[in-house]
Structures are given as structure tokens and as C-alpha cells.
Amino acid sequence: MEAMPPLETDPLARYHRQRLLPGIGDVGQRRIAESSVLVVGCGALGSAAAEFLARAGVGRLEIVDRDVVELTNLQRQTLYTEEDVHSGRPKAEAARDRLRAIRSDLMVRGWVEHLDSENVRDYLAEVDLVVDGLDNFETRYLLNDACVEAGVPYLYGGAVGTSGLCMTVLPRVEKFAASRTGRARGHLYARESATPCLRCVFPEPPPLAASATCDTAGVLGTATAMIAARQATEAIKLLVGAADTIDRGLWSVDLWRNRFASVAIESAPRSDCPCCGRRDFEFLDSPRQSAATVLCGRHAVQVTPRRRESLDLDAMASKLSSHGTFRREGGLLQGVLTRECDPDSEHEQVIELTVFSDGRAIVRGTTEPEFARGVYARYVGG
Ligand SMILES: [Zn+2]
Known part of the structure; x- marks a missing residue:
């Protein structure tokens, strides 16, 4: 040109x-x-x-x-x-x-x-x-x-x-x-x-x-x-x-x-x-920020915040209610995000999010740490 x-x-x-x-x-x-x-x-x-x-x-x-x-x-x-x-x-x-x-x-x-x-x-x-x-x-x-x-x-x-x-x-x-x-x-x-x-x-x-x-x-x-x-x-x-x-x-x-x-x-x-x-x-x-660890064999990534949090899971549940179906189970909140899928996956992969009361979360349906961090920042907060 x-x-x-x-x-x-x-x-x-x-x-x-x-x-x-x-x-x-x-x-x-x-x-x-x-x-x-x-x-x-x-x-x-x-x-x-x-x-x-x-x-x-x-x-x-x-x-x-x-x-x-x-x-x-x-x-x-x-x-x-x-x-x-x-x-x-x-x-x-x-x-x-x-x-x-x-x-x-x-x-x-x-x-x-x-x-x-x-x-x-x-x-x-x-x-x-x-x-x-x-x-x-x-x-x-x-x-x-x-x-x-x-x-x-x-x-x-x-x-x-x-x-x-x-x-x-x-x-x-x-x-x-x-x-x-x-x-x-x-x-x-x-x-x-x-x-x-x-x-x-x-x-x-x-x-x-x-x-x-x-x-x-x-x-x-x-x-x-x-x-x-x-x-x-x-x-x-x-x-x-x-x-x-x-x-x-x-x-x-x-x-x-x-x-x-x-x-x-x-x-x-x-x-x-x-x-x-x-x-x-x-x-x-601090040596690094929140850690994102791929959980081998589970097609999931665990995201750990840099500092321990004491999460109000009921407040989190109401925050997430318009983004999927979430249910409280003891010390965790679990559900499927309706508008997320892993862009690097070949197949439409459902993204499931589990949030723990200490601020940790597991993002299932991906093995990409950066994608999981992004999901965490968008839905849990950062
Ligand atoms: Zn200052």
C-alpha cells in the first residue's frame, strides 16, 4: 500500500x-x-x-x-x-x-x-x-x-x-x-x-x-x-x-x-x-498481587486475593443475582455466569464461579489464569 x-x-x-x-x-x-x-x-x-x-x-x-x-x-x-x-x-x-x-x-x-x-x-x-x-x-x-x-x-x-x-x-x-x-x-x-x-x-x-x-x-x-x-x-x-x-x-x-x-x-x-x-x-x-493458580485436571483456576478478606456472602449473592443462578452453601456461594465463556476455548464453555467467604474464588470452565483473574475482577471485585 x-x-x-x-x-x-x-x-x-x-x-x-x-x-x-x-x-x-x-x-x-x-x-x-x-x-x-x-x-x-x-x-x-x-x-x-x-x-x-x-x-x-x-x-x-x-x-x-x-x-x-x-x-x-x-x-x-x-x-x-x-x-x-x-x-x-x-x-x-x-x-x-x-x-x-x-x-x-x-x-x-x-x-x-x-x-x-x-x-x-x-x-x-x-x-x-x-x-x-x-x-x-x-x-x-x-x-x-x-x-x-x-x-x-x-x-x-x-x-x-x-x-x-x-x-x-x-x-x-x-x-x-x-x-x-x-x-x-x-x-x-x-x-x-x-x-x-x-x-x-x-x-x-x-x-x-x-x-x-x-x-x-x-x-x-x-x-x-x-x-x-x-x-x-x-x-x-x-x-x-x-x-x-x-x-x-x-x-x-x-x-x-x-x-x-x-x-x-x-x-x-x-x-x-x-x-x-x-x-x-x-x-x-508484596511479592505479587492476587494469585491465579490453575487447578490441574479440573479445568478450573483458583484466584486468591492478595489479602485475606471476610466476605459477606449474602451481599455477594445479591450482587451476583442478575448475572446467573447462584446458591449459598455453607461458607461458599456457587453458580453459573450467564454471559461469560472462555474466549480461548474451542467449545462454548460454561463458566462456573464459586466464591468462598475468605475472598478466594474458583473459576471453572477455563485454564487461563488471566481470564480467571478478569472474571474475578468483574464479578467479585478487586
Ligand atoms: Zn498518602
Whole structure:
């Protein structure tokens, strides 16, 4: 195939409307072009944020996601198409190709991986900031730990139902370390403008049975888009050197009830924070996250959460009631998920889920640890 002719010889031409903004200008646009951003999780938040950042002119995007595109993603995950569903493409690869089609000079890589304590530092070493597009708290707390340790800005976001939350974390640092690209991250914000971290505001991840997920409670595509737009905007502000304009609160929205709020978090008790106060990186230092072990000969995978949980199985049963027929049996809850099947299996394979009161689960009908982890994150929580 012949290469398409360039649209314009001036590389800044396509950003004309953005360069007109007094907060950006040509200087800001060049800074955006020199920047690198990591997007962790490329579902609804990650797709929308990555697309905004690619179109805004970010030089390099690194996208990490462990899942494949499914039909029920298309309602809100804006980078994907029906063709991606038919071919069962990994999201990281489908997103990479779509973003390249939007902007041919974008440097973008897609990593089909689960972010964990063994690889997170490598991803952070090469980027200026991180956008959170995750769907589980376990990985979020790991990412918060890693960003605070490395002094990398972390743009937290989450959405479920018709609501969303976001906050910008500028870690407290003694001295900014240079990224692997040689740039000291001190160009993004001054030490004095550090903010509380995720654990200052939410000291512990929510208990599993209490946390709604998009798969159990539903989610409005416009709620995810709104949070992603906020995250991308905060990223752009930081990249152009306008850290003084970031929102220093915890911002929340409920689009259905027309509620918007920004809660002041400056007084969050930072010195008591295990993460940014004591610098005890509990999630980062644990040898790995939740374990997924293939149970030999049983066509099943056991998923064990990183920390022992005391699960309320009745609450879990009502959360799962619209996703299959579940029954309580002593210390466990068992049932068949109506809308899951192992994409790698040759035959239609029914997925059975057994949840124990200690937070463990067995996913039957697959031998793929990543698929089982995904089922766990979607239905049990994470
Ligand atoms: Zn903290």
C-alpha cells in the first residue's frame, strides 16, 4: 500500500485551535509533543483518555491492558469496533492501531499484560505521568504506591453506574529522579505543590462485597467519558507546565442526579499515610498481587486475593443475582455466569464461579489464569 501524503508539512498545524488557548500556545504544544504518558487499563476511561491525549499531541503513549475486546464494551469503550469483537483482539493492540490511524506520527505501544509489582517500575521509568483506567482497586493501590515511590504524577479516576470520581496525585518527593528518557520530572510540578495520595484519602481498598463494579451495577458511557476528559485535561495542564491550575480536590459527579462536587482533601492526614507518609509501600512490596493458580485436571483456576478478606456472602449473592443462578452453601456461594465463556476455548464453555467467604474464588470452565483473574475482577471485585 502506498503511504498517504502528509496532511501538512508544519507538524504544529493540526493543533492550531489548541495553540490559540492562552494556557497552551506554541510553547505548551511543544512540551506536549515531547511528553510520554502511561495509560494503565484501556477500557472506557483508558480509551477516552488515550484518544484525547493522542489528539492533543502527546509524543508517546504506552498502553497496558490485559483484556480482549467484548461486545458489551462497545457501549462506552470508544476506541473499539465490532470487528475487534469478532476477532477477539486484545484491547492494548486494538487501541494502538486505532490511535495510529488517528495520528500517524504518534509513538504508541500496546502491552497485553497485567500490571503487577514485578513490572510496574519498568513502565513508570519511561513516562512523565500515569492515567488510571483501571477497573480494580488492588491494581490502583499498587499504582499509587509505585507513583509515590518514583515521584510520578498519578491521575486517579473511576466510574460506575452514573457516577464518577477523580483526583490528581502529585507525590511528595525529596528529589526528583530523572526518567529513563533523561528528563527530570521536576519540570511538571514544584515540590511544594505536592498533594495527598490515594491512600491519604482512601486508606484501605473497599471491602469486595461492598464495591460495585461496572459488570454488576452497570455504567453510563457518558460518566466514564466525563471522568476521562477530566483526567486528560489534568494531564495536559501538567505537561504544559501549568501545575498551578490542577484541581487539588476530590472531584465527583453523578450525571443522573445532576450532582457535582469537589471535596477539599488538602487536610487529609498525610503524615499518617502508610504510603506517602511512612513510605511503606505495602502493595508494591508484596511479592505479587492476587494469585491465579490453575487447578490441574479440573479445568478450573483458583484466584486468591492478595489479602485475606471476610466476605459477606449474602451481599455477594445479591450482587451476583442478575448475572446467573447462584446458591449459598455453607461458607461458599456457587453458580453459573450467564454471559461469560472462555474466549480461548474451542467449545462454548460454561463458566462456573464459586466464591468462598475468605475472598478466594474458583473459576471453572477455563485454564487461563488471566481470564480467571478478569472474571474475578468483574464479578467479585478487586
Ligand atoms: Zn498518602
